[in-house]
Amino acid sequence: MQSRALEILVGFFVCLGVAAVFVLTFRVASLDTVGTGDSFSVTASFENIGGLKPGAAVTMAGVKIGRVRAITIDPVAFEAEVKIDIANSYNMIPEDSDAKILTAGLLGEQYIGISAGGAEKPLADGSKIKFTQSALVLENIIGQFLTSSASQGQQQPAAE
Amino acid sequence: MSAALTIIGDFLAGLGRAQFFLLKILGALPATLLRPRLVVHQVYSVGVLSLIIIVISGSFVGMVLGLQGYRTLVRFGAEDSLGVFVAMVIVRELGPVVTALLFAGRAGSALAAEIGLMKATDQLSAMEMMAVDPMRRVIAPRFLAGLISMPLLSGIFCVMAIGVAGGHAIGVELLGVDAGSYWSQIRASVAAEDLVQSFTKSAVFGFTISWVAVYQGYHAAPTSDGVSRATTSTVVVSSLAILALDLALTAFMFR
Amino acid sequence: MPPAPNDSDMLVRVRGLHFGHGTRKIYDGVDVDIPRGKVTAIMGPSGTGKTTLLRIIGGQWRPQQGTVEFDGVDVHKATQSKLYAMRKHMGLLFQNGGLLTDLSVFDNVAFPLREHAKLPEAMIRDLVLMKLEAVGLRGARDLFPEQLSGGMSRRVALARAIALEPDMVMYDEPFAGQDPISLGVLMRLIRSLNQSLGITSVVVSHDVDELLSIADHVYILGGGKVLDHGTPDSIRHSQSALVQQFLKGEPDGPIAFHYKARPYSEDLLGADR
Numbered sequence: 001m002q003s004r005a006l007e008i009l010v011g012f013f014v015c016l017g018v019a020a021v022f023v024l025t026f027r028v029a030s031l032d033t034v035g036t037g038d039s040f041s042v043t044a045s046f047e048n049i050g051g052l053k054p055g056a057a058v059t060m061a062g063v064k065i066g067r068v069r070a071i072t073i074d075p076v077a078f079e080a081e082v083k084i085d086i087a088n089s090y091n092m093i094p095e096d097s098d099a100k101i102l103t104a105g106l107l108g109e110q111y112i113g114i115s116a117g118g119a120e121k122p123l124a125d126g127s128k129i130k131f132t133q134s135a136l137v138l139e140n141i142i143g144q145f146l147t148s149s150a151s152q153g154q155q156q157p158a159a160e
Numbered sequence: 161m162s163a164a165l166t167i168i169g170d171f172l173a174g175l176g177r178a179q180f181f182l183l184k185i186l187g188a189l190p191a192t193l194l195r196p197r198l199v200v201h202q203v204y205s206v207g208v209l210s211l212i213i214i215v216i217s218g219s220f221v222g223m224v225l226g227l228q229g230y231r232t233l234v235r236f237g238a239e240d241s242l243g244v245f246v247a248m249v250i251v252r253e254l255g256p257v258v259t260a261l262l263f264a265g266r267a268g269s270a271l272a273a274e275i276g277l278m279k280a281t282d283q284l285s286a287m288e289m290m291a292v293d294p295m296r297r298v299i300a301p302r303f304l305a306g307l308i309s310m311p312l313l314s315g316i317f318c319v320m321a322i323g324v325a326g327g328h329a330i331g332v333e334l335l336g337v338d339a340g341s342y343w344s345q346i347r348a349s350v351a352a353e354d355l356v357q358s359f360t361k362s363a364v365f366g367f368t369i370s371w372v373a374v375y376q377g378y379h380a381a382p383t384s385d386g387v388s389r390a391t392t393s394t395v396v397v398s399s400l401a402i403l404a405l406d407l408a409l410t411a412f413m414f415r
Numbered sequence: 416m417p418p419a420p421n422d423s424d425m426l427v428r429v430r431g432l433h434f435g436h437g438t439r440k441i442y443d444g445v446d447v448d449i450p451r452g453k454v455t456a457i458m459g460p461s462g463t464g465k466t467t468l469l470r471i472i473g474g475q476w477r478p479q480q481g482t483v484e485f486d487g488v489d490v491h492k493a494t495q496s497k498l499y500a501m502r503k504h505m506g507l508l509f510q511n512g513g514l515l516t517d518l519s520v521f522d523n524v525a526f527p528l529r530e531h532a533k534l535p536e537a538m539i540r541d542l543v544l545m546k547l548e549a550v551g552l553r554g555a556r557d558l559f560p561e562q563l564s565g566g567m568s569r570r571v572a573l574a575r576a577i578a579l580e581p582d583m584v585m586y587d588e589p590f591a592g593q594d595p596i597s598l599g600v601l602m603r604l605i606r607s608l609n610q611s612l613g614i615t616s617v618v619v620s621h622d623v624d625e626l627l628s629i630a631d632h633v634y635i636l637g638g639g640k641v642l643d644h645g646t647p648d649s650i651r652h653s654q655s656a657l658v659q660q661f662l663k664g665e666p667d668g669p670i671a672f673h674y675k676a677r678p679y680s681e682d683l684l685g686a687d688r
Contacts, residue, residue: 012208016211282511286572
């Protein structure tokens with residue numbers, strides 16, 4: 001009987017370990033949103049992806065619907081071609097939706113936000129998102145800001 | 161000069177013996193799989209008995225990371241990312257490595273001492289003379305139990321450190337980080353590959369520790385001095401091996 | 416594995432045995448025959464490798480030269496599975512018992528039965544109790560090895576060694592460090608197991624009087640050779656000075672009291688100081 005108690009303890013231990021692995025898989029890693037098999041893949045080209053990385057989130061109205069699978073360079077247009085996996089349950093996104101590269105907070109990671117268009121035909125496996133907006137690159141924004149403020153303030157030279 | 165050569169020769173011979181010993185273990189494994197009861201009993205002494213130290217250490221490590229991470233992140237107003245910080249550090253590095261170091265100290269040394277004493281008191285010889293192969297009856301079940309227990313313990317360590325009593329307790333309960341952003345940020349940035357990496361590491365570490373421990377025990381000199389030396393070198397050798405392997409695996413899986 | 420029928424009445428045949436550790440030679444051509452169903456004693460001064468002989472017969476150690484046959488089969492040419500099958504027919508009683516410390520007395524004796532014979536638990540229980548009864552320790556079945564005295568450990572180990580009903584039991588120094596009572600118990604056990612079950616017994620020891628009183632056949636080893644062998648009576652009247660020194664326990668003789676050294680005076684006066 002003593003050996004039976006021991007075996008029960010071992011069974012409990014194994015359950016605990018397996019439960020821990022499950023918690024890690026479903027609570028810590030975001031496997032629940034996009035599984036490996038049940039998703040379809042679309043592409044989008046961007047002039048500049050900024051700091052976007054494979055694995056980044058793809059959201060629609062703030063809800064996570066997929067992940068960035070891969071990023072390559074289109075050898076003809078020299079644009080970044082981003083491959084996106086979207087969960088099969090979101091198979092009604094209009095074909096003319098547009099994709100923007102956004103930043104979570106000031107220092108956060110970059111992700112792709114999709115806003116719905118008006119077409120009836122939905123995005124399907126292999127489609128391409130035509131309307132895209134590149135990442136905001138901080139240097140470019142500062143550059144724009146400097147030029148515009150320079151043209152505005154020609155009467156009073158900007159204090160250094 | 162000749163002393164150095166002897167040391168190098170001994171080292172290489174030990175390494176070679178360890179390889180042959182591994183082959184013998186692997187040869188004995190199929191017979192062991194037919195007797196799961198033996199393995200279950202060893203999982204008890206190797207895994208279940210290590211549970212408490214793993215749970216407690218996991219909590220403390222997670223709490224420390226919570227405090228340290230918060231101090232740094234709050235300066236950038238990024239304390240919502242505390243979860244990411246804790247989860248990444250734990251899942252990728254500290255979970256498998258600290259669990260393995262503790263496992264080597266708690267279970268590896270006990271294995272080596274037990275096998276060494278069985279040898280010193282003629283128990284292994286007695287089994288051989290009763291036509292029972294100690295490789296199958298004693299060594300392989302212990303090896304297998306270490307291999308099974310280590311990834312489970314590492315998973316439990318990670319959960320304790322990130323969630324239950326570690327980073328969550330400090331960050332969310334004590335320092336007031338929003339629970340929603342703690343968890344959602346973790347989920348947004350920890351990928352399946354990170355978990356696979358973590359699991360691979362802990363399995364490799366479990367294999368290494370069990371191998372070192374049963375080898376040291378089985379080849380211990382049959383004296384009290386020999387057994388104590390086997391115990392010490394189990395902890396030393398497997399700890400060094402874990403840290404070196406961690407570097408190799410991290411570099412290998414770095415993307 | 417029923418061994419090939421062997422018309423010889425020798426169960427074990429050792430021929431031309433050479434064995435050594437490193438540069439130290441332990442055996443330099445030893446022939447030993449162990450007759451079936453008899454008690455054979457192997458005696459000799461400490462350090463002559465009596466235990467080694469048992470381990471070689473059991474196939475745990477390999478000789479450098481020479482052969483060991485058990486029931487007509489060469490022990491050291493057998494495959495691992497054949498060797499293990501052979502070992503089921505021989506038991507070895509270790510000097511300190513070699514009991515498995517994490518098992519109770521009952522489980523220790525049941526160990527070989529559970530490992531080898533696929534018997535129902537009730538039958539194993541009966542067999543174990545029979546063996547324990549034979550060594551007089553049926554009442555100690557629930558004790559653990561650390562709770563036993565040295566003599567009791569040996570008796571449990573003996574019960575375990577005969578659990579599979581072997582053809583031969585080898586006893587390694589069964590009398591070392593025993594008080595007169597447990598010594599008497601062990602001697603009676605060895606004799607009675609031999610007589611009632613017909614188990615061939617090999618006893619290694621240097622307790623001269625005890626051995627000569629229970630053995631049918633005696634071998635005396637020394638200096639890597641067999642010094643003399645024969646019945647206890649013929650050994651008592653051996654011509655060999657070495658044997659006589661050993662039997663009578665004289666401090667000095669062919670085996671010198673002093674370990675090999677250069678002359679005492681030379682050492683003291685320090686030729687190289």
